[in-house]
Amino acid sequence: MTHAILPAETSHDAIEWRRSSGLVDYRAAMAEQEARNQAIAAGAADELIWMLEHPPVYTAGTSADASDLVDPRFDVVETGRGGRYTYHGPGQRVTYVLLDLSRRAKDIRQFVHALESWVIEALADFKVEAFAVPDRIGIWTRDRAGNEAKIGAIGVRVRRWVTMHGFAVNLSPDLSHFSGIVPCGIAEYGVTSMEQLGIALAPEEWDAALLARADAFLAALELSEKPRA
Template structure:
């Protein structure tokens, strides 16, 4: 991701990398040691993204956005808003009422956080991205202060729908990609 960003030029195409991580805590540039409460056997990795500590693991859709912001004529705040709006629209398509908060980046259902974002901008290009909890074991979030917020409650799509939806990963992925294309003006 970093190598791609460092080597890209004006002709390099933008890319979205879609994946799920093995269990890992990642520390953003603003992380503080006191926000890691009881990591147990989950590895802790320092990251050069913005933000604080978060958990990544199975049941979480991660999309890294490798974008040339100059070519898209986007500033960082506009990119963050486009990502949050894409997540909100995706969740609305699944009949989940979600919103962004001005005091804490990400997307929330009531006061519960369902999606996180952490970006790095280098040479006018973004990398890192978003994480949408769709069907995961949320217990590892209890071992940290997610994004530096004491007592933040996390949720996922399956819990908010209150049923096990088949192909939830594929549904979330396809819907979110459509909304990202729309909000980033690729359609």
């Protein structure tokens, strides 16, 4: 496993943009996020946006219901993010977003909506029509049969106004691994991936699409009105 610091492609050069090759252990990544969260809040480290993949793991959010853990065939890790159970594994690209909202709009809903828009607009670059659904967490599209299906998950935590966790998009994971849980507690809809939609997409291509839209994402987090002097 290696970590690459991506070249600054946005006007926000105080953010570290990191891309990891290979698979990063989930618990190790969570511990690193915890430490970085504290350092950012203390003004001792730059903000971080980290793109990576994990070995197969089920993660439980703060609203996880044990009945949604159908077949715990992989490691199950409790996290501090919101939401219920989700799956991470090879072929699913995860982006962790550690930003200091005290420097921006201190509005968690605005932050989540900005994440949704960032993913939806990046997917559009690959001709995937994706959308958010009120009261149904995640990023949605239509599978090859025309049914609504989840292509991306979102789960965040905010501590001392510094964000943690982020979103995951299914490029080419083994979709059968999702059957061990009820993803995000939503049993009525399935999951899909870029591969299942007939789109072969390398992680580097997805990362590049996100980077190309990073300025728009960060602009969406700015204060709507600047404080008066």
